[in-house]
Amino acid sequence: MRIKAKSKGDITEVKAVLKHPMLSYDQAKAKGKEPNFIVYINAKVDDKIVYEASTSQFLSKNPFIKFKFKGNHKGKEIVISWIDLKGNKKEGKAKIK
Amino acid sequence: MKKLIITATALSFAFVSANALQEVAKIDVKDVCKVEKVGAPKALEVAKKYNPEAIKLGVEFKRLGIKNREYIKALEEAIKAKKKETVVKYKSKGKEKTKKFDTNFLAERACKFAVRALQQVNEAEKTWRLAVPGDGFKY
Amino acid sequence: MQRRNFLRLGLGAVVLGLAPLSVMAKNYREELPEVWKIKNKSDKPDDLSGINEAIKAIFGTDKVEEGKIELYKTPDIAENGAVVPVNFKTEKASRIALLQNANPEALVAIWDIPELGIPDYGVRIKMAKTGTVVVVAEIDGKLYKASKLVKVTAGGCGG
Amino acid sequence: MKKKIIASMIIGSFALLSAGSFNAEAEKDRKALTEYFVKKFADRKNASQYFPYTPKEELDKNFKWGLKPEEFRLGSYAFNKGGRAQYEEIIEMPPYEDAIDEGKELYEKTKFKNGKSFKDCFPKPEIAGDYPKYVKGKGVETLTTAINSCLKENGEKPWKMTKGKMAKLEAYFAAASREAGKKVNIVIDSKEAADAYARGKKEYYSQRGYLKLSCASCHVQGAGQRVRNEYMSPLLGQTTHFPVYRLKWEGLGTLERRLKGCNKDQGENPHKPGSKWMNELAYFMAYMSNGLPVDGPDVRK
Numbered sequence: 001m002r003i004k005a006k007s008k009g010d011i012t013e014v015k016a017v018l019k020h021p022m023l024s025y026d027q028a029k030a031k032g033k034e035p036n037f038i039v040y041i042n043a044k045v046d047d048k049i050v051y052e053a054s055t056s057q058f059l060s061k062n063p064f065i066k067f068k069f070k071g072n073h074k075g076k077e078i079v080i081s082w083i084d085l086k087g088n089k090k091e092g093k094a095k096i097k
Numbered sequence: 098m099k100k101l102i103i104t105a106t107a108l109s110f111a112f113v114s115a116n117a118l119q120e121v122a123k124i125d126v127k128d129v130c131k132v133e134k135v136g137a138p139k140a141l142e143v144a145k146k147y148n149p150e151a152i153k154l155g156v157e158f159k160r161l162g163i164k165n166r167e168y169i170k171a172l173e174e175a176i177k178a179k180k181k182e183t184v185v186k187y188k189s190k191g192k193e194k195t196k197k198f199d200t201n202f203l204a205e206r207a208c209k210f211a212v213r214a215l216q217q218v219n220e221a222e223k224t225w226r227l228a229v230p231g232d233g234f235k236y
Numbered sequence: 237m238q239r240r241n242f243l244r245l246g247l248g249a250v251v252l253g254l255a256p257l258s259v260m261a262k263n264y265r266e267e268l269p270e271v272w273k274i275k276n277k278s279d280k281p282d283d284l285s286g287i288n289e290a291i292k293a294i295f296g297t298d299k300v301e302e303g304k305i306e307l308y309k310t311p312d313i314a315e316n317g318a319v320v321p322v323n324f325k326t327e328k329a330s331r332i333a334l335l336q337n338a339n340p341e342a343l344v345a346i347w348d349i350p351e352l353g354i355p356d357y358g359v360r361i362k363m364a365k366t367g368t369v370v371v372v373a374e375i376d377g378k379l380y381k382a383s384k385l386v387k388v389t390a391g392g393c394g395g
Numbered sequence: 396m397k398k399k400i401i402a403s404m405i406i407g408s409f410a411l412l413s414a415g416s417f418n419a420e421a422e423k424d425r426k427a428l429t430e431y432f433v434k435k436f437a438d439r440k441n442a443s444q445y446f447p448y449t450p451k452e453e454l455d456k457n458f459k460w461g462l463k464p465e466e467f468r469l470g471s472y473a474f475n476k477g478g479r480a481q482y483e484e485i486i487e488m489p490p491y492e493d494a495i496d497e498g499k500e501l502y503e504k505t506k507f508k509n510g511k512s513f514k515d516c517f518p519k520p521e522i523a524g525d526y527p528k529y530v531k532g533k534g535v536e537t538l539t540t541a542i543n544s545c546l547k548e549n550g551e552k553p554w555k556m557t558k559g560k561m562a563k564l565e566a567y568f569a570a571a572s573r574e575a576g577k578k579v580n581i582v583i584d585s586k587e588a589a590d591a592y593a594r595g596k597k598e599y600y601s602q603r604g605y606l607k608l609s610c611a612s613c614h615v616q617g618a619g620q621r622v623r624n625e626y627m628s629p630l631l632g633q634t635t636h637f638p639v640y641r642l643k644w645e646g647l648g649t650l651e652r653r654l655k656g657c658n659k660d661q662g663e664n665p666h667k668p669g670s671k672w673m674n675e676l677a678y679f680m681a682y683m684s685n686g687l688p689v690d691g692p693d694v695r696k
Binding site: 011022024025026039040042045048049050051052053054055056057058059060061063064065066067068069070071083085 | 339347356364
Binding site: 309311312313314315316318319321323358360387389392393394 | 477478480481482484485622623624625627641642643645653655656657658659660695696
């Protein structure tokens with residue numbers, strides 16, 4: 001997972017790329033594989049949710065997300081987690097700049 | 098100086114019989130490849146004669162993912178068996194595929210492709226510099 | 237299975253029901269499993285019936301006004317249907333849903349906007365063909381939307 | 396016609412001899428090509444002369460004019476505003492960053508069976524702008540074939556030339572070159588090298604395939620025109636940003652991978668990556684971008 005997080009003034013902006021093939025039902029069928037894609041993403045700072053998305057097969061391969069939240073959190077850690085259809089989960093961390 | 102000209106000429110003819118290139122210069126594809134007139138077997142003969150030269154020169158045509166040699170190979174079998182339809186077997190991204198064509202139509206295509214590939218080599222000799230900015234291309 | 241994994245992430249208890257503003261984690265794959273299956277009804281890029289059906293299933297109503305939310309940096313013509321950038325923003329919202337009619341099913345994603353959240357988000361989505369992208373925001377209990385037609389062609393020369 | 400060709404060759408070779416520099420023709424070509432593109436994209440006023448088939452509205456709204464030579468490294472994104480906006484969105488978080496890291500690993504950690512490593516062949520990674528190169532006795536080597544030569548000379552199996560490890564290692568070389576501020580620096584310093592350049596040039600401008608297109612049909616005269624929904628990119632700057640992550644591929648590919656696709660689109664059985672034909676074509680193409688900054692890896696449609 002690649003995360004870039006930056007606080008500027010009273011706003012924190014985050015960009016992240018999550019590594020996942022995001023195989024839709026159609027794509028999986030064509031490739032003879034099983035469909036699997038990220039279904040839920042959240043981001044936390046100080047254990048508090050700052051971003052939360054339920055997602056589908058129609059996010060691009062290696063999904064990119066961009067979001068903002070309130071407050072200057074410079075120096076703190078942001079934790080982004082996801083779960084896919086098969087129940088695999090992953091967590092990524094980055095220091096907010 | 099002379100050497101330069103000779104090398105330039107030698108380059109384009111090095112791996113191919115200059116004869117084939119000279120021969121095709123005089124050919125009209127609308128005559129020799131017209132299946133209605135010459136019949137599919139004759140058109141195939143022409144294709145078989147010139148396509149190997151095109152391969153040697155690195156100018157063989159390919160359409161719909163199918164090389165001209167693959168058209169020719171399928172045509173040989175179809176014409177021998179007097180089939181109206183030719184089934185071309187070819188490989189696309191590592192997968193075996195087939196495609197059906199009308200035999201007469203395909204014989205004409207294979208013939209034209211083989212001859213045109215070589216004719217274009219001749220034509221390019223005369224035209225390529227006309228497209229070069231600073232050489233023949235005015236802008 | 238999924239739920240167990242979900243709990244193992246240590247996100248705390250899952251709130252059941254449809255609290256409009258969730259303070260705690262909410263996974264709509266589990267909350268509303270059926271909405272993800274709602275199909276688009278035709279190949280027409282202006283047929284929004286599947287999208288509207290999904291909106292009703294998510295928010296309980298399909299009464300939607302234009303405005304208050306904006307789609308931006310979303311192309312007229314996509315460079316490639318596999319990677320279509322979509323960005324949207326609104327001043328505030330409790331929930332936002334992104335939908336389209338360029339794929340078999342209509343729904344792309346649902347966001348719950350947390351307390352600290354600023355609803356100015358971007359994603360990249362897949363579009364199998366030309367279609368309309370619709371973003372719906374729930375603001376003070378009412379629905380608002382923005383939409384845009386995105387043209388998709390078989391992209392890129394050679395190879 | 397023939398006379399004219401011979402005459403121009405004689406003039407060319409005189410210049411070559413008297414200047415004592417083997418890159419005279421190439422330098423003349425590069426300057427003319429640059430001038431042509433700068434002129435072509437200079438302003439909206441003369442556009443209908445260069446883009447007779449493009450709707451006026453499109454020229455008004457979607458085109459950026461007044462391009463400088465350096466801007467051509469962006470390919471069609473140099474002038475195509477709609478595509479450029481999406482490109483900029485995507486490179487906010489470029490999809491090739493992992494490949495650079497993996498390429499660095501390959502460069503630093505790969506150990507050949509004989510104990511040597513890539514560092515013995517390429518002591519420094521910032522070499523992307525120096526290829527293709529004419530190597531005496533070997534002919535033109537692209538970065539790709541040079542990497543494979545290194546592998547073979549050390550008793551290793553060569554890599555696939557179009558993607559995978561090859562593209563990753565090249566991504567690292569390109570990124571290191573970009574970071575070091577390197578420019579494209581193609582050298583023609585012998586008669587043999589000049590001949591290889593001349594052959595590459597001729598192939599570039601020769602019409603081929605069942606569509607009877609030359610590379611130049613699309614990327615010199617046709618650059619900036621649109622075929623279906625594809626704006627054709629200019630030859631100038633074209634080799635500066637490889638390897639490229641293409642949305643169409645959903646992955647990274649080498650210059651060879653792209654050239655093969657182009658050659659196929661002409662309606663010809665494509666020449667193989669690593670072939671003399673392709674190496675010399677790339678040599679000519681890269682020379683046209685001499686002096687432009689190395690800008691790989693990058694993202695394209």
